[in-house]
Amino acid sequence: MSDMNSLFREVGRFPLLTREEEVSLAQKIENGDKDSRDRMIQSNMRLAISIARKYSRTPGVDFDDLVQESTIGLIRAVDRFDWRRGFKFSTYATWWIKQAVRQIMNMQASSIRFPAGVNALIWRARRASIEFSQEFGVQPTLAEIADILKVDVKSLNVLMQTSRYTMSLDSPAMNNSDEDSSPTLADVIPGTSDVEINEMMDRERFASAIRRGFSKLTDREEKIIRLRFGLSEDPNDHINYPITHDELSALQAKKEKV
């Protein structure tokens, strides 16, 4: 924890960046300026730590690991930040940091220790599968294994799915190649997260603009738009979709004339 304390002290030395500074640094980073990259990372470390801190309340998760992963997420964000899209860096980086932190949490979750009885059941299921295929020459279905072990198929399915071993993305993609020069799984599996994150942020930005637009609508405009888009659950609901006082007065005046 003393390492962490010194990290916190170190991080506190770097001032937060203004939007203009962010854009200027991002432009320099694009041109390969390493110092700008370092400054962008250092100035946003507080964000990475604050996100890691939020997730650290989960039992069994190590805070140091979270800070490490959130920093990796931050570095990815710095390397991929496109200042032309107009996002504030912290908004963009938050997605990457959270994704990195969630990944490590999922990995830790997959190493949950099963009770001894469950472990034994998983072992028996694997054993039964091997023996079945040796005897009959075909792989047994899950229902057949469940029948052999006299257990519920659904429960067995859940256990088998959960107990699948995980592979590191850093492991070599080809078994026979030299470990140092071989491409890793991370190199050969196509990533989609860049596109997903950008799309998600565009959608979120569009949704925020709509929310702001909605807040400027009169009640009558909102009611009509909701009806037009099929969003009004009850067109008779005047509590949630009332008309404005001005509109009501105009209507009453019109009614009185008639």
Next chain:
Amino acid sequence: MNSETFQHGYATSANLGGAGYVEIANRLAADGDPISMSSVRNFYLSGLRKIAHEVCLTQGVDKREICETVDKMVFDPRFQESISSTLNSMSMGDL
């Protein structure tokens, strides 16, 4: 699509998922709020203009061009469909 219909805001997109102007006018009238079909259209377009204005600001449209862009956007069925789809996502809690 008839260009005249399109430019006057009567373009109806099959994918909006809600009611037409006549149906909305009838519903409001049944609720004691008599309104003509063209007024429904006017309220609808004025509401869409406000939303489109915010979208333009978000997209960094030049302030001198916003009015013209907003007018083009609100009459465009594709914009109306994207609003509809986003609103539905929002109402389902996806956004």
